[in-house]
Amino acid sequence: MLCKLRALMQVSLLGMLCYILIYMLFSRRIHSDINVLRSSNINQDLIEFRPFKNQEINCKKIVEGDENEIKKFVERKPDNIPTNETLVKHTQNCSFFRRIYGYDAVLNTEEEKQFPIAFNILLYKEVEQVEILLRIIYRPQNYYCLHIDGFSPDHVHRAAKSLADCFNNVFIVSKTEKIVYESFQRLQADINCMSDHLDNPNWKYLINLPSQEYPIKSNAEIVQILKLLNDTNYTECIIGTGRLNIRYKFKYKNVYEPNGTYRIVKTNERYKDPPHRMVVVKGSAYGVFTRRFVDYVINTKLARDLLEWCRGVLSPDEYYWSTLNHNPHLHVPGSYKVKCPTTFLLSTYVIWYPMKCPGKFLRFVCIFGITSLSKLAKRKELFVNKFELEYSYPALYCLSEFLRNKSLSRPRIDEKFYKQLYFNQTNIV
Numbered sequence: 001m002l003c004k005l006r007a008l009m010q011v012s013l014l015g016m017l018c019y020i021l022i023y024m025l026f027s028r029r030i031h032s033d034i035n036v037l038r039s040s041n042i043n044q045d046l047i048e049f050r051p052f053k054n055q056e057i058n059c060k061k062i063v064e065g066d067e068n069e070i071k072k073f074v075e076r077k078p079d080n081i082p083t084n085e086t087l088v089k090h091t092q093n094c095s096f097f098r099r100i101y102g103y104d105a106v107l108n109t110e111e112e113k114q115f116p117i118a119f120n121i122l123l124y125k126e127v128e129q130v131e132i133l134l135r136i137i138y139r140p141q142n143y144y145c146l147h148i149d150g151f152s153p154d155h156v157h158r159a160a161k162s163l164a165d166c167f168n169n170v171f172i173v174s175k176t177e178k179i180v181y182e183s184f185q186r187l188q189a190d191i192n193c194m195s196d197h198l199d200n201p202n203w204k205y206l207i208n209l210p211s212q213e214y215p216i217k218s219n220a221e222i223v224q225i226l227k228l229l230n231d232t233n234y235t236e237c238i239i240g241t242g243r244l245n246i247r248y249k250f251k252y253k254n255v256y257e258p259n260g261t262y263r264i265v266k267t268n269e270r271y272k273d274p275p276h277r278m279v280v281v282k283g284s285a286y287g288v289f290t291r292r293f294v295d296y297v298i299n300t301k302l303a304r305d306l307l308e309w310c311r312g313v314l315s316p317d318e319y320y321w322s323t324l325n326h327n328p329h330l331h332v333p334g335s336y337k338v339k340c341p342t343t344f345l346l347s348t349y350v351i352w353y354p355m356k357c358p359g360k361f362l363r364f365v366c367i368f369g370i371t372s373l374s375k376l377a378k379r380k381e382l383f384v385n386k387f388e389l390e391y392s393y394p395a396l397y398c399l400s401e402f403l404r405n406k407s408l409s410r411p412r413i414d415e416k417f418y419k420q421l422y423f424n425q426t427n428i429v
């Protein structure tokens with residue numbers, strides 16, 4: 001009997017030692033997990049936004065690509081969509097709004113808190129869709145600049161203002177541009193937001209978004225991916241004929257109407273070369289930018305000279321960032337040491353006509369719906385462009401459930417892939 005007891009005690013002592021060792025090794029991880037779970041249990045019913053909850057749809061099946069579940073919802077007109085009326089009504093009481101819409105119950109790890117991100121969001125009319133976007137990317141440590149088009153109706157400006165007024169880290173840009181398609185003003189709008197963001201401390205990266213984008217990575221994943229870029233900028237680049245040099249070989253100008261609108265007109269005048277012997281590189285209007293880069297854009301003569309040159313170019317937002325980042329002789333902070341390493345666009349997945357679109361085309365850009373979710377869920381980009389509130393509501397609804405689940409389960413990112421993005425751009429080949 002005594003012998004047995006002693007043996008038992010030895011075993012349990014050994015077990016306890018092991019436990020203490022494992023606990024010491026993993027306690028930090030375990031603690032943060034418990035905190036995440038605890039906050040989620042308390043607020044489980046608030047995490048999915050009740051007023052607009054879609055009771056019937058099985059998002060897990062949709063994300064897995066279950067044909068039957070997709071078929072059930074693909075033709076059905078979704079009900080229960082947020083509107084500008086509900087937004088304006090609910091934002092009258094900010095504490096109510098933040099609580100019921102889940103803003104006060106976001107899952108936020110220590111790693112995310114230590115890595116604030118600044119966002120630019122450009123919108124024309126879709127303020128209620130911007131709220132859906134904000135709801136998923138919102139973290140108290142991040143900053144959000146809303147640029148509402150100078151041509152937008154007053155009620156859009158008012159709704160956006162009442163949304164921004166519910167947060168101290170969401171603000172309306174201090175200078176508004178009137179934007180037409182392919183105009184210089186589209187680029188200037190992003191610059192205005194960037195300039196405002198420089199007044200906010202501590203953020204590490206800035207991401208610019210149009211109103212109809214939606215993420216496919218959780219904020220925690222975005223943070224991990226950006227960290228792997230090691231404080232470098234990441235923008236797409238296209239050289240050669242894909243640059244569409246007609247857009248800058250001739251001068252373009254704005255022609256104003258008496259009522260204040262304007263058109264962009266191509267002249268027959270050959271346009272001057274870019275300043276400082278820069279080589280023009282085409283890319284995307286969207287990217288992820290380091291704080292040093294944003295500071296460079298706003299505060300250096302070289303960047304401002306290129307911006308001035310952009311006034312005579314068609315769609316200059318597709319040239320400005322890429323040109324700054326792919327001219328190694330300029331030594332722009334965080335820019336590429338190689339001329340044009342990749343055409344992979346990290347910030348945004350977009351399908352242009354005539355590529356195959358699993359949703360529907362709207363002005364040459366693919367609008368995604370629930371049929372594409374299983375593919376989108378596996379992609380490496382951070383965001384997808386674009387979704388249309390009415391057509392894509394079930395897709396947005398399911399993506400948000402997918403992302404919130406990822407915030408909880410925290411799957412590992414494909415480190416090898418994202419490390420290679422950094423490696424490819426910083427090493428001279």
Ligand SMILES: *[C@@H]1O[C@H](CO)[C@@H](O)[C@H](O)[C@H]1NC(C)=O
Binds near residue numbers: 402
């Ligand atoms: C998210 O997690 C909940 C709870 O585990 C589960 O019921 C749901 O099916 C999951 N949704 C998706 C899209 O995976």
Ligand SMILES: *[C@@H]1O[C@H](CO)[C@@H](O)[C@H](O)[C@H]1NC(C)=O
Binds near residue numbers: 155156
């Ligand atoms: C909602 O939008 C419509 C036009 O789409 C507008 O007429 C109406 O005034 C807006 N309502 C609010 C509360 O902003």
Ligand SMILES: *[C@@H]1O[C@H](CO)[C@@H](O)[C@H](O)[C@H]1NC(C)=O
Binds near residue numbers: 093094095096099
């Ligand atoms: C705002 O909503 C809260 C509930 O979240 C309620 O307690 C409070 O009375 C409301 N305030 C106003 C001014 O209606």
Ligand SMILES: *[C@@H]1O[C@H](CO)[C@@H](O)[C@H](O)[C@H]1NC(C)=O
Binds near residue numbers: 230
């Ligand atoms: C990140 O950048 C710093 C400074 O340029 C460099 O010293 C470091 O080696 C880089 N890290 C990796 C993993 O390449």
Ligand SMILES: *[C@@H]1O[C@H](CO)[C@@H](O)[C@H](O)[C@H]1NC(C)=O
Binds near residue numbers: 257258259260261
């Ligand atoms: C302004 O004038 C132009 C040209 O006359 C016209 O095409 C456009 O619709 C007008 N816009 C508004 C808002 O009145």
Ligand SMILES: *[C@@H]1O[C@H](CO)[C@@H](O)[C@H](O)[C@H]1NC(C)=O
Binds near residue numbers: 233296333334335337
């Ligand atoms: C990022 O852009 C800035 C400004 O253009 C440039 O100075 C810097 O070198 C870029 N960073 C990298 C890693 O290429």
Ligand SMILES: *[C@@H]1O[C@H](CO)[C@@H](O)[C@H](O)[C@H]1NC(C)=O
Binds near residue numbers: 343420421424
């Ligand atoms: C990085 O470079 C390697 C080797 O050149 C290439 O195989 C790979 O596709 C590149 N990655 C990206 C994302 O461009």
